Amino acid sequence: MPVTPLHPGLYVQEIPSGVHPISGVSTSDTAFVDFFPQGPIGVATRVSGFEEFVRRFGPPDPRSPASYGVLQFFVNGGQTAWIVRVTTAGAVPSRLVLPGGSTPSDTLVIEARSPGAWGDQLQVAVDWNPAAANAGFTLAIRRLGQVGGRTQVIASEVHRDLTMGVGPRYFADVVNAESALVRATEDDHGMGQPPTPTVPATPPDPTAAATPAARNGMSPAALADPTAAGFLSLAGGNDGSLPGAQELKAGLLALGRIEPAVVNLLCIPAAATLDGLSDEATPNLKDVADAAAAFCETFRCFYLVDIPQAVDSTDKAEKWLAANSPRDRNTAVYFPRLKIVDPDPARGGALLDVAASGTLAGLFARTDAQRGIWKAPAGTASQLRGVIRPAGEPLNDADSAALNPLGMNVIRTLPVHGTVSWGARTLFGADAQASEWKYVPIRRTALYIEESLVQGLRWVVFEPNDEPLWAQIRLNVGAFLQSMFRQGAFQGRTPREAYLVKCDSQTTTQADIDRGIVNILVGFAPLKPAEFVVIQLQQLTRPPE
Structure with missing residues (x-):
C-alpha cells in the first residue's frame, strides 16, 4: 500500500510484481463409471491405489467391467482414479x-x-x-x-x-x-x-x-x-439390475461436480456390454460414447472407448467403426480387447477377457510421468503390464495397415517386447479427415495447456482490462509455456519457433473491453510422433576411397 511520509527519513514500499505462476494440472487422473458391489452412489470418490479401491468398492466383480479396469490402471502405472458407482432403482441396503x-x-x-x-x-x-x-x-x-x-x-x-x-x-x-x-x-x-x-x-x-x-x-x-x-x-440387501445407458450417462454428472479437481481420462467399459452380442450396430454404446464425448468437450477430458467383446477380428472392427462412427477429437479406441489372469484365486488362474481402456489409461499415466504428456503412449516401450495377450488372433502389419488409416489403434504382441500399444491416433485421426487433432499426444497436450490456463488465470476475472493486465497475462502464460519448452514439449529450436502468447490491443479491441472481454491468443508447435520411419538405402557403384 502507498507510504505516507510523516518525518524525514527512508521509507520502503513493496510493489507487487504481477507474477502469478501457472502450475500445470494433473494429466492422468482417470474416472471410471460403472456398477460396483458397494460404495457411495452417484458420488465421485477419489482413490489412490487398488487396495483402497477394494476397501471402498469391493473386489473385482464379473458384473463390473470397470473393476478389472481399475486393477489394470494401477498395475500399469496409474496414480489417481475417480470412481463413480451407479445403480438402478432396485438397489436397496441391508x-x-x-x-x-x-x-x-x-x-x-x-x-x-x-x-x-x-x-x-x-x-x-x-x-x-x-x-x-x-x-x-x-x-x-x-x-x-x-x-x-x-x-x-x-x-x-x-x-x-x-x-x-x-x-x-x-x-x-x-x-x-x-x-x-x-x-x-x-x-x-x-x-x-x-x-x-x-x-x-x-x-x-x-x-x-x-x-x-x-x-x-x-x-x-x-x-x-x-x-x-x-x-x-443384517438382511435384505439387493444390488438391483445392472445399469443401462441412462444410468451410465447419469454417472457423468458426478464427475462434473469435483472442481477444482480435474479428470483427465474417462473409462466406461460397461458401455461395451450394453448391446449384447452385436458386433456391428451398437446404439447403446454409441449413446454413452456421445454423452462421454460431450462431457470431455466441456471438461477438457479424453475418453477411451471400449469395443464390444463380439468385435474380435479386423474385418469386424472395420464394420463396427463404420456402423457407429464414434468420431470425436477427444476420444480414442483400441483393438482388440485383452486377456488377463482372473484375480479371483477361486477361479484357478483362468484367463479373463477384459476391456482395454483401464490398461491404456495406466499406460498413459506411466508415459506422462516418465516422458511427458507430449510423448505418444505407444511403441516398443509401451508394454501393457498384467496382460497375457491380446484377445483373438494375433495382429500383424496387414491388420495395422487396415485399421490405422481409420483412426483405430491396435494392440500387438511383438517378439522380445511383449504386448504393446501400436497406435496413437484419436478418432479424429482417420487419414480421410486430415485433422490437426490426428494424434493422441497433440490433443492431450492441448487439453493440458487449456486446463492449466483456466485454473491459473482465474485471478484475471474482474481485474482492470487494460495494458497492465495484458502485460501480466503475457508474462505468466509465457513463463508457463517456456517451462514446457525446456522440457521438450514443443517442436522448434527457440521459444519463438515453439510457442506464442499474444494479449494486447489487437486481440482485445475497445469493443471487447466494453463487453468485459479479454482475449488471449496462445499457440504452440506440437511434437508429432514418428509414425512412419522411412530408411533410404543406396548401393554405391564403387567402394569409397
Whole structure:
C-alpha cells in the first residue's frame, strides 16, 4: 500500500510484481463409471491405489467391467482414479431392527452404509449393563467374508459409551459420523433406553470377565470369531439390475461436480456390454460414447472407448467403426480387447477377457510421468503390464495397415517386447479427415495447456482490462509455456519457433473491453510422433576411397 511520509527519513514500499505462476494440472487422473458391489452412489470418490479401491468398492466383480479396469490402471502405472458407482432403482441396503429396552415402539435401526447385497455380510452386537442406569452401551459391527475359502471377519468396528438420549454420544450421531460400514437411526429420537443386549450375560471367555471391557467394550476375541454368539445379521440387501445407458450417462454428472479437481481420462467399459452380442450396430454404446464425448468437450477430458467383446477380428472392427462412427477429437479406441489372469484365486488362474481402456489409461499415466504428456503412449516401450495377450488372433502389419488409416489403434504382441500399444491416433485421426487433432499426444497436450490456463488465470476475472493486465497475462502464460519448452514439449529450436502468447490491443479491441472481454491468443508447435520411419538405402557403384 502507498507510504505516507510523516518525518524525514527512508521509507520502503513493496510493489507487487504481477507474477502469478501457472502450475500445470494433473494429466492422468482417470474416472471410471460403472456398477460396483458397494460404495457411495452417484458420488465421485477419489482413490489412490487398488487396495483402497477394494476397501471402498469391493473386489473385482464379473458384473463390473470397470473393476478389472481399475486393477489394470494401477498395475500399469496409474496414480489417481475417480470412481463413480451407479445403480438402478432396485438397489436397496441391508437392514436390521433392534427392539428398544423400554417399549416395543422404541427401536434402533441399522442399515448398511450403501445399498447392495454386500450388506448381508454385516453383523452387529449390542452390549450394556442394565444394572448401571447411567451407563452407555456398546455397539459392535463386523463384516464377514471369504478368505482362502474360509469365513473370516474382514472388518470390524466398536463404538463405546453410546446413549439413546440427546447428547454428545447420542448413538445415531456417533455411528453415522464414525462408521464406514453402517448408518443408524431411532424411531423415537432421544426418548428410549438402549436396545436389548444381544451378547451373552456371561462372557464366553472367563478371563475376560475380570476386565472392564468385558461388559462394555466387546471381547476382542469374540469380535474376531465369526462363530461367536450374540451377533445379529443384517438382511435384505439387493444390488438391483445392472445399469443401462441412462444410468451410465447419469454417472457423468458426478464427475462434473469435483472442481477444482480435474479428470483427465474417462473409462466406461460397461458401455461395451450394453448391446449384447452385436458386433456391428451398437446404439447403446454409441449413446454413452456421445454423452462421454460431450462431457470431455466441456471438461477438457479424453475418453477411451471400449469395443464390444463380439468385435474380435479386423474385418469386424472395420464394420463396427463404420456402423457407429464414434468420431470425436477427444476420444480414442483400441483393438482388440485383452486377456488377463482372473484375480479371483477361486477361479484357478483362468484367463479373463477384459476391456482395454483401464490398461491404456495406466499406460498413459506411466508415459506422462516418465516422458511427458507430449510423448505418444505407444511403441516398443509401451508394454501393457498384467496382460497375457491380446484377445483373438494375433495382429500383424496387414491388420495395422487396415485399421490405422481409420483412426483405430491396435494392440500387438511383438517378439522380445511383449504386448504393446501400436497406435496413437484419436478418432479424429482417420487419414480421410486430415485433422490437426490426428494424434493422441497433440490433443492431450492441448487439453493440458487449456486446463492449466483456466485454473491459473482465474485471478484475471474482474481485474482492470487494460495494458497492465495484458502485460501480466503475457508474462505468466509465457513463463508457463517456456517451462514446457525446456522440457521438450514443443517442436522448434527457440521459444519463438515453439510457442506464442499474444494479449494486447489487437486481440482485445475497445469493443471487447466494453463487453468485459479479454482475449488471449496462445499457440504452440506440437511434437508429432514418428509414425512412419522411412530408411533410404543406396548401393554405391564403387567402394569409397
